[in-house]
Amino acid sequence: MPAIALGARPAMAEAAAAIPTTGVVPAALAGFDTAMKTYIAERDISCAQLAVAKNGKILLARGYGSYLKGSTSTLVQPTSLLRIASLSKSLTAAALARLAQDGKVSLGTKVSSLLGLSTTADPRLANVTLWRLLQHTGGWDRDAAYDPLWYDQTISTSLGVPLPIDHADIMKYVTARKLDFAPGAKYVYSNYGYMLAGRVIEKLSGMSYESYVRQKLLAPVGITRPRLGRSLRAQAFATEAPYESQYTRKSVVDDTGAVVPYPYGGFNMPNQDANGGWVASAVDLVKWGFVFDAPGAVLNQTSISRVFAKPETGVNSGGSWYGLGWHVRNNNVGTLNTWHNGSMPGTFSFLARVQNGVSYCAIFNRREEAGTPDFDAIDPILGKAIGTVKTWPTTDLTSRYF
Structure with a gap:
């Protein structure tokens, strides 16, 4: 994705729509995809991934953006590696x-x-x-x-x-x-x-x-x-x-x-x-x-x-409390929500397992720095996207990516 110059951005919706993508997004999960594109455009992120699953099935696997590999423009794939x-x-x-x-x-x-x-x-x-x-x-x-x-x-x-x-x-x-x-x-x-x-x-x-x-x-x-x-x-x-x-x-x-x-x-x-x-991918x-x-x-x-x-x-x-490698909290359906983020220069990641068997992971090739919006906002943004799903798809993408 070409860098969008700060102070000279097109309308955010236009910038989000221009982000090149790979992978699969079922129509029922379009809310996740829209939320990710907006988040990416607002933060001028060039490479990102999202995976969403429910009850042990991978339902959405998406790569966002592109980068130069030598002189060749390369699309981010759902299976591309990123630091986590x-x-x-x-x-x-x-x-x-x-x-x-x-x-x-x-x-x-x-x-x-x-x-x-x-x-x-x-x-x-x-x-x-x-x-x-x-x-x-x-x-x-x-x-x-x-x-x-x-x-x-x-x-x-x-x-x-x-x-x-x-x-x-x-x-x-x-x-x-x-x-x-x-x-x-x-x-x-x-x-x-x-x-x-x-x-x-x-x-x-x-x-x-x-x-x-x-x-x-x-x-x-x-x-x-x-x-x-x-x-x-x-x-x-x-x-x-x-x-x-x-x-x-x-x-x-x-x-x-x-x-x-x-x-x-x-x-x-x-x-x-x-x-x-x-290094791993969101589907991993x-x-x-x-x-x-x-x-x-x-x-x-x-x-x-x-x-x-x-x-x-x-x-x-x-x-909440910190278990062994996870933040943990009781949820309102009698199970546990568990999550963690990751942040280092050039990387921000977030993985969550929440109620009703839903889990999601997003990874980005930059993190919050001076002049960029809060990156931790990905947690409530993806959590809110769950509410946009009327009927969860049943097609399992796992075999396509493993």
């Missing part, structure tokens, strides 16, 4: 739930003992269990201090090691410092906690984090496309869309001091693996959500219950 950022956390948490299911570990096990982390700098580190790691109650507060997954230059300088730093460097730097609060005392979102979870998965399984997730979680349900992303555009996968940001940063993938587009070397994708490093993610609808080849009922269990801190003031 923190939607990766549901994969990581499910991996540990599966390891517990297989008797490899208890979720009450101390992380410091599993990974051999010193508790000298702060003895409270010994109280961080896998439960606390995955429910974001481990004791790290990125607002009070920093997010070490985005602190590459400082860690490099502090440890006297060259860029790029790796997981071991990040762990060494953080473990030498005090926690920000007592483990279990409160919920504070922590990318670092999920990075540690990835290292636990590798230690317990004897496999790389990526291999374990792909072989034990995704392959059993026929999902083959997702994989860990790479930092540079030259390293992108063949069907991966490009990422956009108005910002630049000094490269963290080498010591040249070069200024690079923020999504391409302004942060280190391999280090983000377990907390935000996957709604199918992944089916794993939590009933016991099956990946998780049994005990594991699914653990994933959505309330943490020791209980329900927050908004009536």
Whole structure:
């Protein structure tokens, strides 16, 4: 989709109508498609995806926009790959739930003992269990201090090691410092906690984090496309869309001091693996959500219950809680709504499983930046689109995309 110059846009309806599309939208679900096109036009998004499902059937699969691949204009497909950022956390948490299911570990096990982390700098580190790691109650507060997954230059300088730093460097730097609060005392979102979870998965399984997730979680349900992303555009996968940001940063993938587009070397994708490093498509993610609808080849009922269990801190003031890789809330039909978003420079994603078996995922190749409307608005926008459906279609598109 050609960029629409800010301040010189055509009427929004005209801009939305001009967005090139691929995939299938049943007439009954046209409200979803219209909402997405308007959202995309308002935010000048060049590449996006949407998938909608109900009761284990994929009903809508759509790619929006286009991009240049070499000198060729390429349409975004429903199966194109995009970075999904923190939607990766549901994969990581499910991996540990599966390891517990297989008797490899208890979720009450101390992380410091599993990974051999010193508790000298702060003895409270010994109280961080896998439960606390995955429910974001481990004791790290990125607002009070920093997010070490985005602190590459400082860690490099502090440890006297060259860029790029790796997981071991990040762990060494953080473990030498005090926690920000007592483990279990409160919920504070922590990318670092999920990075540690990835290292636990590798230690317990004897496999790389990526291999374990792909072989034990995704392959059993026929999902083959997702994989860990790479930092540079030259390293992108063949069907991966490009990422956009108005910002630049000094490269963290080498010591040249070069200024690079923020999504391409302004942060280190391999280090983000377990907390935000996957690339996937929207259809992959709604199918992944089916794993939590009933016991099956990946998780049994005990594991699914653990994933959505309330943490020791209980329900927050908004009536929801953070389970294992999902936000969770009771809904008005006696089941659970579960959801998560993902955000990093060049990426915004949202996945939800709501009442009556409906689920949806949207992914975009940019996120909210100065001068753009709120990207979190996608949640109520897609939720409202459910109300436009008079009769849900029954044709299942799953076989077309898997």
